[in-house]
Amino acid sequence: MNYRHIYHAGNFADVLKHAVLARLIVYMAQKDKAFRVLDTHAGIGLYDLSSEEAQKTGEWQDGIGRILDTDIPAKAKALLEPYLTAVRDLNPDGGLTLYPGSPKLTRMLMRPQDRLSAMELHPDDYETLHRLFDGDFQSRITQLDGWLALGAHLPPKEKRGIVLVDPPFEIAGEYERLADGLHKAWRRFSGGTFCLWYPLKQGAPIAAFHEALKALEIPKMLCTELVVRSDRDTTGLSGSGLIIVNPPFTLKDELDILLPFLKDRLKQDRHASARAFWLRGEELPERD
Numbered sequence: 001m002n003y004r005h006i007y008h009a010g011n012f013a014d015v016l017k018h019a020v021l022a023r024l025i026v027y028m029a030q031k032d033k034a035f036r037v038l039d040t041h042a043g044i045g046l047y048d049l050s051s052e053e054a055q056k057t058g059e060w061q062d063g064i065g066r067i068l069d070t071d072i073p074a075k076a077k078a079l080l081e082p083y084l085t086a087v088r089d090l091n092p093d094g095g096l097t098l099y100p101g102s103p104k105l106t107r108m109l110m111r112p113q114d115r116l117s118a119m120e121l122h123p124d125d126y127e128t129l130h131r132l133f134d135g136d137f138q139s140r141i142t143q144l145d146g147w148l149a150l151g152a153h154l155p156p157k158e159k160r161g162i163v164l165v166d167p168p169f170e171i172a173g174e175y176e177r178l179a180d181g182l183h184k185a186w187r188r189f190s191g192g193t194f195c196l197w198y199p200l201k202q203g204a205p206i207a208a209f210h211e212a213l214k215a216l217e218i219p220k221m222l223c224t225e226l227v228v229r230s231d232r233d234t235t236g237l238s239g240s241g242l243i244i245v246n247p248p249f250t251l252k253d254e255l256d257i258l259l260p261f262l263k264d265r266l267k268q269d270r271h272a273s274a275r276a277f278w279l280r281g282e283e284l285p286e287r288d
């Protein structure tokens, strides 16, 4: 386990993932009934962007650094507000030093009746995350293989919730594992909203991954992808994608507003592109 998210915190991929996660939580919170967020690969929860690690890559400067406290068109601004307010609340003196990872962002958007279960396997990162949530009775932090949590922790007793699966893609076969993991988890919690993250880079088996997902019997599956640069430069990612199972009915329209803004603001060269389309359900999927 070499992956450490501090090097990537707040980058363009985090912006898309966390903006969408916030939309999912805001939608869940429209009903009084409690929900649970299961975060299978949680990271350390709070990132210091002034740290040596974050400064070394500077990835956040081409992510949240291009968005926070800048001019944003009104409709996109309204949709980004819950996410950006959380980031601002962590930096009350202005500027941008602290950035919320998925469990912290989730926790900031939860109501008193809602719950968070977060898994982190790396011993140091687990310790850091556990300390961050120390004494918080609404959150349960566990040092556990997140893939196992997809079985053992589903369905949640609230029977409503969001499952975020955000693995580090350090080892071969992670796309297949993601599709298999989703299938198993969905069979245990078919009414849940699932959000899966995946990287885009040269040679990534995206078409096969999408085909594998389409072959599952899951009826509603939305896909969104944001490419920020050409994949000819093989260092790092050229983009990232999310699969959202059982999305709120509003999400596709929201993405149609957000994506053109995010693409324009986060692009690194003329190969930038963005799309949102149904892999299964709602409308005929576009061809890859």
Ligand SMILES: C[S@@+](CC[C@H](N)C(=O)[O-])C[C@H]1O[C@@H](n2cnc3c(N)ncnc32)[C@H](O)[C@@H]1O
Binding pocket: 001, 003, 004, 005, 017, 040, 041, 042, 043, 044, 045, 100, 101, 102, 103, 119, 120, 121, 122, 125, 144, 145, 146, 147, 166, 167, 168
């Ligand atoms: C991409 S990062 C998570 C970022 C976080 N979800 C966020 O958005 O802020 C992936 C994390 O998964 C952890 N990890 C790796 N393998 C794991 C496993 N099998 N189970 C749980 N956590 C794992 C890594 O240590 C790393 O902290």
